[in-house]
Amino acid sequence: MDAESRPAHPDPAAAAHADPAVADPTTAQCSPCPLLHDPALERRVHDLGTDLLSVARRSRRSVLSGTFWSDKMMDWASRDQAFKLQLFRFIDAFPSLGTPGEIYGQLVAHLTAPGVKPPPGLRLAVKAGGVFKGLTAWILSRRISSTARRFIAAADAEEAVKVLEKLWLSDTAHTVTLLGEKCLSLDDARKYQGDYLHLLRAASDAAAKWPARARAETDHLGPIPRANISIKASSLHPHLDPANQESAIEELLEMMLPILSEAKQGSVQLHLDMEESELKGIIFGLLKRCAETSDVEIGVVLQAYLRSAEDDAQDLIGWTRATGRQITVRLVKGAYWDYEKARAERTGQPVPVWTLKSDSDACFERVAARLVDAIPKSPDEGGIKLALGSHNLRSIVAVLALLGRSGLPENAVELQMLYGMAEGLKAAAVERELRLREYIPIGPLVQGMAYLVRRLLENTSNESWLKLGSTYGADPDDLLASPHRSDECAADGQETG
Ligand SMILES: Cc1cc2nc3c(=O)[nH]c(=O)nc-3n(C[C@H](O)[C@H](O)[C@H](O)COP(=O)(O)OP(=O)(O)OC[C@H]3O[C@@H](n4cnc5c(N)ncnc54)[C@H](O)[C@@H]3O)c2cc1C
Numbered sequence: 051m052d053a054e055s056r057p058a059h060p061d062p063a064a065a066a067h068a069d070p071a072v073a074d075p076t077t078a079q080c081s082p083c084p085l086l087h088d089p090a091l092e093r094r095v096h097d098l099g100t101d102l103l104s105v106a107r108r109s110r111r112s113v114l115s116g117t118f119w120s121d122k123m124m125d126w127a128s129r130d131q132a133f134k135l136q137l138f139r140f141i142d143a144f145p146s147l148g149t150p151g152e153i154y155g156q157l158v159a160h161l162t163a164p165g166v167k168p169p170p171g172l173r174l175a176v177k178a179g180g181v182f183k184g185l186t187a188w189i190l191s192r193r194i195s196s197t198a199r200r201f202i203a204a205a206d207a208e209e210a211v212k213v214l215e216k217l218w219l220s221d222t223a224h225t226v227t228l229l230g231e232k233c234l235s236l237d238d239a240r241k242y243q244g245d246y247l248h249l250l251r252a253a254s255d256a257a258a259k260w261p262a263r264a265r266a267e268t269d270h271l272g273p274i275p276r277a278n279i280s281i282k283a284s285s286l287h288p289h290l291d292p293a294n295q296e297s298a299i300e301e302l303l304e305m306m307l308p309i310l311s312e313a314k315q316g317s318v319q320l321h322l323d324m325e326e327s328e329l330k331g332i333i334f335g336l337l338k339r340c341a342e343t344s345d346v347e348i349g350v351v352l353q354a355y356l357r358s359a360e361d362d363a364q365d366l367i368g369w370t371r372a373t374g375r376q377i378t379v380r381l382v383k384g385a386y387w388d389y390e391k392a393r394a395e396r397t398g399q400p401v402p403v404w405t406l407k408s409d410s411d412a413c414f415e416r417v418a419a420r421l422v423d424a425i426p427k428s429p430d431e432g433g434i435k436l437a438l439g440s441h442n443l444r445s446i447v448a449v450l451a452l453l454g455r456s457g458l459p460e461n462a463v464e465l466q467m468l469y470g471m472a473e474g475l476k477a478a479a480v481e482r483e484l485r486l487r488e489y490i491p492i493g494p495l496v497q498g499m500a501y502l503v504r505r506l507l508e509n510t511s512n513e514s515w516l517k518l519g520s521t522y523g524a525d526p527d528d529l530l531a532s533p534h535r536s537d538e539c540a541a542d543g544q545e546t547g
Contacts (some may be wrong), residue, residue, distance in 0.1 A: 051487055052277070054204070061103065062499070065236040066266060066322060067209075067460060078255070078357045078358045078359075078360060078361055079361050079364065080360060080416070080533075080538070080539035080545070081246065081360065081414070081417055081420075081538050081539065082538070083412065083416045083534055083538075084419050084452065084455065084532060085415055085448060085452070085532065086426075086532075086534045086536070086538075087105060088201050088455075089453075091451050091455060092532060094454065094532055095444070095447050095448050095530065095532075096449060097452045097502050097528040098447040098450055099444060099526065099529070100526050100530065101444055101482075102443060102446075102447065102475075102478045102479075102482065103402055103443055103478075103519075103529065103530070104424055105295075105478035105481050105482070106474035106475050106477065106478040106519075108475065109474045109477035109478060109481075111371065117274055119262075119269065119284060120501070122511055124506070124509060125161045126168075127171040127510045127536075128510040128511075128517070130167060130240065130510065131165045131316045132163075132167070133166055133167060133168060134159075134510060135171075135387060136160040136163055136166050137160070137161075137296055138160055138503050138506060138507070139160055140160040141158060141194060141506070142499055142500065143156055144156075144194055144499065145192075146496075147542050149153060150183065150184045150188065150191075151183065151184075151187075151449060153185070153187035153190060153191060154183040154186055154187045155469055157174050157176065157186070157187070157190065158426070160315070160380050161176050162176060164437070167271075169259040170412070177412040188325055189490075190232055192263055193478075195495060197502065197506075198495050198499075198502045199497055200470045200496045200534070201468070201470040201471070201491065201498075201501065202229065202469075202470075202492065202493065202495070202501065202502070202506045203226075203469045203470075203490045203491065203492055204350060204410065204490075204492045205492065205493065205494055205495075206266070206355070206492065206493075207245075207249045207252040207492070208252065209254070209492070210226055210249070210252070210253075210492045211252050211253060213395035213469075214226065214253065214256060214257070214490065215256060215260060217488055217490075218257075218260050218276070218313060219261075220480070221240070221263055221265050221266055221480055221486070222264070222266060222476070222480065222486050222488055222490075223254075223266040223267070223276070223278065223307055223464075223485070223486070223487040223488075224277075224278060224487060224488050224490050225278040225279065225280045225319075225321055225466070225487055225488075225489050225490065225494060226249060226253060226278070226279055226280070226488065226490040226491075227279065227280040227281070227282070227489065227491050227492070228242065228245055228246065228285065228491075228492060229288045229491050229492065229493030229497045229498040229501050230285075230492075230494075230496075230497025230500075232282075232284050232285065233285050233286070233287070233288050234288055234310070235288050236288060237258070237457065238288060239285070239286050239288055240285055240303060240502055242285040242286055243286060243305055243308065243309065244518055245423075246279065246281060246285075246310060247308060247312055248278055249279060250309065250312050250313055250316060250318050251312065251380060251493075252276070253277040253278075253279065253316075253318060253492070254277045254316030254317065254318050255316075256277075257276035257277040258276075258323050260276065265461070265483060266485070266486075266487075268461070269435065269461050269462060269464070269485065270461050270462040271426060271428070271429045271435075271499060272386060272429055272456065274319065274347070275317045275318055275319040275347055276317070277316065277318040277319070278318065278321060278487070279313070279318055279319075279320055279321065280320075280321040280322075280489065281306075281309070281320060281322055281323065282321075282322075282323050282324050282325060283302055283320065283322060283329065283332060283333050283336055284325055284329065286302055286305040286306070287301055287476065288303065290302075290329055292328045292329065292331060292332065294530035295331050295332055295335060296335075298332045299332055299335040299336050299339055300339075302332070302336050303339045303340065303343065305344070306336070306340055308353065309343040310343065310346050311344070313344075313346045314344055314345070314405075316345045318346075319346075319347040319348070319377065319378070320346060320347070320348045320349070320352075320438065321348070321349045321350070321380065322337050322340075322349070322350045322351065322423060323351055324347070324350065324351035324352070324353055324382070325386070326390070326393075327353075327356060327386070327390055327402045327403075330353075330356075330362070332351065333351075334350065334362070334366070335376065337349075337350040338369060341373070341375050341377060342373070343383050344384055347376075347378070347456040348377060348378065349377050349380060349435070349437070350366070350378075350380070350383055351379070351380045351381075351439070352379050352381050352382070352387045352417065352421075353381070353382055353383065354382065354383050354384065354410055354413045354414035354417050355383045355384035355387055355390075355403045355404055355410040356384065356402055356403060357403065357404060357413075358402070359413050359416075359417050360413070360416060361422065362417075363417045363420045364381060366434065367420065367421070367424040367434060370424065370432040370433050370434060371432055371433070372430060374431075374432035375432050376431075376432060376433055376434075376435055377434060377435070378424055378435040378436075378437055378464075379421055379434050379435070379436060379437065380415060380437040380438070380439045381414065381418055381436065381438055381439065381440075382420060382439035382440065383410045383411075383436070383440065383442075384403065384410070384447075385457055385504055385508075386509070387403055387410075388492060390402055390403045391403060391405070398510060405531065407513045408533040408535075409533075411444070411445060411533035411536070412533040412534045412535070412538050414440070414445050414448075415445065415449070415452075415533070415534070418436070418438070418445075418448065418449045418452060419452055421434050421436045421457055422436065422449065422453055422458070422463075423456065425456070425458060425462050425463075427458075427526070435464075436462070436463045437464040437465075437466050437487070438464070438466060439466045439489070440465075440466075440467075441453025441468070441471060441472040441475060441515065441516045442515035442516070443475060443499070443529065443530065444515065444520065444530050444531070444533070445515075446465060446475075447530070449463060450463070450484075460483075460485075461484075461485050462484075464485045464486070464487055464488070465479050465485065465486050466486075466487045466488070466489055466516060467471065467479075467486065467487075467488060467489070468488070468505070469488050469489060469490045470505075471505070471509075471516065472516055476488075515529070521541045523544070525526065
């Protein structure tokens with residue numbers, strides 16, 4: 051998801067940013083989740099979850115996240131934080147290393163740091179001399195490239211459309227994005243703008259030739275665009291300054307105008323990804339300005355790990371009601387947790403994210419309940435079209451149960467999952483005929499390193515549902531347990547950094 055600022059870098063020192071203007075979390079709203087007081091609804095969650103989990107486990111793509119877990123190096127990284135930190139620093143530096151000698155030198159420098167215990171195979175490699183140095187560098191280069199290709203679908207738009215078509219034919223929609231989003235100069239920003247325009251045209255032209263796939267191109271209100279592009283605001287502006295929010299929004303809008311017009315012409319849906327919390331006001335503001343300027347289909351991301359998430363949801367819902375506009379909201383937990391916490395620790399500001407994993411999970415369901423209530427029931431009604439960016443089956447089925455309670459069909463919500471992850475869950479979603487969209491990052495390896503590191507962090511985190519879900523014999527009752535506490539809306543002990 052980023053190349054330069056490295057917000058999810060395991061090294062907090064690498065995450066230096068300007069001081070944020072975060073919403074005051076101590077005044078954030080909280081309303082109890084309907085699931086908390088409704089045993090019948092909770093039973094529905096359990097039943098739906100058990101069904102989908104058994105399909106995911108039976109699936110030929112079986113293991114929940116592909117071959118990842120059989121990878122010994124990642125397994126070791128999950129267990130040893132010092133090794134994980136050094137390994138990911140090495141992977142981050144890898145694209146800038148030219149010769150096998152440099153690769154080997156950096157590997158040794160990282161893995162012989164004090165307190166680091168590499169797994170036995172790597173320990174031997176680090177001690178190797180002579181020809182083994184070159185061999186070690188070659189094996190590692192191949193390993194890193196093939197790991198990257200597991201999460202990064204294609205190098206460019208031309209290669210990407212083949213992946214998109216294959217997905218389409220298996221009833222899966224896409225949203226495609228360019229890696230390396232943080233631009234450093236205006237020239238960089240213009241290059242990204244040109245690349246997004248090129249990608250838009252390629253996706254739109256390709257999608258026009260695909261055969262009909264009702265499930266992927268209709269929701270409960272009617273047809274939805276086949277082609278979909280996700281954009282990072284930070285790729286279109288080199289200095290987004292939260293202290294000058296209005297001018298940042300206007301400058302971004304200027305960059306977006308050709309993209310909006312091309313998207314409208316090619317029937318492409320646009321989606322603004324969410325980044326670090328200090329950019330939230332700018333990104334929400336940009337979404338609103340784009341939607342006021344063009345009637346292109348557009349959406350944004352809401353992060354439930356933010357203590358302000360319910361306020362954020364209310365802000366977007368209120369705006370759609372006031373304007374009569376429909377927007378898509380991709381509800382996620384958030385990809386910058388380590389960074390947000392480290393930044394608050396560094397600046398002494400209140401921590402903007404929940405610090406218990408179950409609090410993020412519970413907030414996801416509370417926010418989802420509000421968003422489900424805001425789903426339009428007819429094509430001309432303003433409101434929120436809901437998408438869930440999650441690989442946590444409990445979080446997904448909780449929302450399916452909430453839909454049923456509101457009398458909405460299952461295609462009123464879209465499941466979104468990342469390319470290369472949660473293959474068993476995707477298969478279960480397709481088998482149940484749920485609407486599924488894959489998030490497809492494309493670009494050269496060198497621009498994808500921070501995205502790769504973020505995926506590796508996610509996959510090796512002991513808090514990850516996907517990791518627990520892929521544990522052999524994990525108990526469905528544990529995997530589907532409610533995250534809610536009866537006192538979850540009581541005044542929250544606010545942590546400062
Ligand atoms: C299609 C798609 C698009 C996405 N787009 C974006 C985007 O635009 N912006 C963005 O920020 N993220 C985005 N994400 C990433 C997403 O925010 C999550 O990081 C990721 O999906 C893991 O969440 P989960 O529900 O799948 O898994 P879970 O395992 O249920 O949740 C893991 C998440 O919990 C949170 N967490 C972990 N530890 C703690 C803790 N101690 N206390 C509190 N919370 C904790 C973190 O957010 C972590 O990512 C996207 C994900 C998908 C699938």
